[in-house]
Amino acid sequence: MTDEASGAPAPHAPAVTGAVAVYRGATLFDGTGRPARGSTSIVIDGPVIRAVGDDAEIAGSLPADAQVFDLDGRFVVPGLIDAHQHIATPPDRPAAEAVLRRLVHSGVTAIRDMADDLRQVGDLARATLVGEIPGPDIRYAALMAGPGFFVDPRTHQVSQGETPGAVPWMQAITKDTDLRLAVALARGTHASAIKVYADLDHTTVAAITAEAHRQGVPVWAHATVFPATPGQIVAAGADSVSHVTLLAFEGTDGPLISYKNKPPVEYGRFAAGDDPRIEELFALMRRKGTVLDATAGMWASEALAGEGPEDAARAAANTELAAVLTAQAHRAGVDIATGTDYETDPVDPFPALYDELAFLVNRCGMSPAQVLRSATLIGARSAGAEDIMGSVEAGKLANFVVLDDDPLRDIEHLRSVTLTVKRGRRFERRDFERATGAGPSDRVRTPGAEEPAATHPVEETR
Numbered sequence: 001m002t003d004e005a006s007g008a009p010a011p012h013a014p015a016v017t018g019a020v021a022v023y024r025g026a027t028l029f030d031g032t033g034r035p036a037r038g039s040t041s042i043v044i045d046g047p048v049i050r051a052v053g054d055d056a057e058i059a060g061s062l063p064a065d066a067q068v069f070d071l072d073g074r075f076v077v078p079g080l081i082d083a084h085q086h087i088a089t090p091p092d093r094p095a096a097e098a099v100l101r102r103l104v105h106s107g108v109t110a111i112r113d114m115a116d117d118l119r120q121v122g123d124l125a126r127a128t129l130v131g132e133i134p135g136p137d138i139r140y141a142a143l144m145a146g147p148g149f150f151v152d153p154r155t156h157q158v159s160q161g162e163t164p165g166a167v168p169w170m171q172a173i174t175k176d177t178d179l180r181l182a183v184a185l186a187r188g189t190h191a192s193a194i195k196v197y198a199d200l201d202h203t204t205v206a207a208i209t210a211e212a213h214r215q216g217v218p219v220w221a222h223a224t225v226f227p228a229t230p231g232q233i234v235a236a237g238a239d240s241v242s243h244v245t246l247l248a249f250e251g252t253d254g255p256l257i258s259y260k261n262k263p264p265v266e267y268g269r270f271a272a273g274d275d276p277r278i279e280e281l282f283a284l285m286r287r288k289g290t291v292l293d294a295t296a297g298m299w300a301s302e303a304l305a306g307e308g309p310e311d312a313a314r315a316a317a318n319t320e321l322a323a324v325l326t327a328q329a330h331r332a333g334v335d336i337a338t339g340t341d342y343e344t345d346p347v348d349p350f351p352a353l354y355d356e357l358a359f360l361v362n363r364c365g366m367s368p369a370q371v372l373r374s375a376t377l378i379g380a381r382s383a384g385a386e387d388i389m390g391s392v393e394a395g396k397l398a399n400f401v402v403l404d405d406d407p408l409r410d411i412e413h414l415r416s417v418t419l420t421v422k423r424g425r426r427f428e429r430r431d432f433e434r435a436t437g438a439g440p441s442d443r444v445r446t447p448g449a450e451e452p453a454a455t456h457p458v459e460e461t462r
Helices: 055-059 093-104 118-130 147-151 153-157 179-188 202-214 230-236 244-249 276-288 308-331 352-364 368-382 411-416 429-436
Strands: 020-028 037-045 048-054 067-070 075-078 080-085 108-113 137-145 170-172 193-196 219-222 240-242 291-293 400-403 417-422 425-428 459-461
Touching: 020 055, 020 400, 037 055, 048 055, 075 368, 080 291, 080 352, 080 368, 093 108, 093 118, 093 429, 108 368, 108 417, 118 137, 137 179, 147 153, 147 170, 170 179, 179 202, 193 202, 202 219, 202 230, 230 240, 230 244, 230 276, 240 244, 244 308, 276 308, 291 368, 308 352, 352 368, 352 411, 368 411, 400 411, 411 417, 417 429, 425 429
Parallel strands: 020 067, 020 075, 080 108, 108 137, 137 170, 137 193, 193 219, 219 240, 240 291
Antiparallel strands: 020 037, 037 048, 067 459, 075 400, 400 417, 417 425
C-alpha cells in the first residue's frame, strides 16, 4: 500500500506478498490446542503465514533471499484480541490513535469495537488496515436498540450533527421498522456485525437476528437486552453476548422493564457458583456455540471505581459476581472471549487487556493456556474472523507476539513483549517505549520471577 501523493509505502503497511521472512528458534504456543513446542520456525510471505514447522525441516526449503530472524528460544503466541473496545465515544482522534498505538505495540493485533461513532471508527479501521497509523485491525458493530434507549447521552455523542437513532450506525427499532432495510443500512457502514443493545423484547431480538443472519451479518448482543432475557437472546441465535454480570438477570424474580429500570441484582443467589438457572443457560450457550464476552475484570478497574463508599461497594459486589459467574461458565464449557470495555490510563505502558487476562487466571479458575486461547482463537471467533486469525497456522494472517518470558508459566509475562508482527509488519516494543517514555523499568513483573535477558529487538540474521 502506497501514499497516493508521494508513491511511498504507508509507514505501517502490511508486508508485501513475495517478501518472505522466517522467524526461527521460537518456543511456539500456536493457539490450536497443541502444547507449546520449541525449535520452531514460522515462515511468512508478505501478510500471510506460509508454513510452521521444525527449524531443521524449514531451513532446507527457504528461498535464498528470505529474511531470517533468530528468536533464540523466545516465546511466541498468536496476536491478542480485545473483544470489547470503544474508541470513539465521544470521537477523539488523537486519543483513539494513542490507544491503538499502545495496543499493537503490546501484542494486540485485532479488536472488536462495540458501537461508537462509525464515521470515525470506519476511518480508523481503514487507516490501521492500510498502515497509515499503527494499530490493530478493527472489526466494528452498528447498534440497534429500542427508541427509549436514545435518551442516553452517549448516543448523542456518537451522532453529533444528526439525530440519535436515525443514523445507519445507531438505529432505533420499533415494530414498524423494515428490518431488511435496517440491516442493509448497517451493512452499508461496513460494520462486521450488528450490536443489539437495549429496550427490545425477545420477539424483536429474534427478528433482528434472523434478518441479520439472512444477510450474512453476525449479531453481538448485550447479555440482557431488557426486557429480553439472556436465555431468550441466546435462543434467538446471537453469536456472542457481552458482560457476564448481565447474566444475573436470567430467572430473576423482578420484572425486566428497560435498560434504565433494572431490578436489583440478587447477589446472594450466585455466591456458591452453582445457580441451576444459570447452569441451564450455560448449557444452552454451549449447544448453540454462543461466545461469552465476559468483560470480567471491568468492575475491578480504577475506571469503574466511582466516587465514595456506595460506588466502591457496588464495584466490589459486581467484581465478585463477575468472578463467580465467569468461573461457572468456564466449568460449563462455554467459550469465553477476552473483552475489556475500558482502557487503562494513557500513561500506563500496557493496555487493560493484560489486566483482564490476569483476572481470568487469578479469579476465575482458568489456566494461562486457557486464557491465551480465549484471547486469540476464541477472540477471533467472537469477531467472525476465525478463518484468518487467532492461531499461528499456515494460511492465516501473520499475526503473532514475541515475548522474553513464558506466559504459560505466568500470564503477567505478557509484559515482556519485545515484538508484535501484524499482517507481516513488525512493531518493535522498544520503538513505542522510546516514543512514549514507557521503558522496560515500568513493567510490572511477578515477584520471584526469573529476570529475562535484557530486552532487545529480535536480531536479524542472514
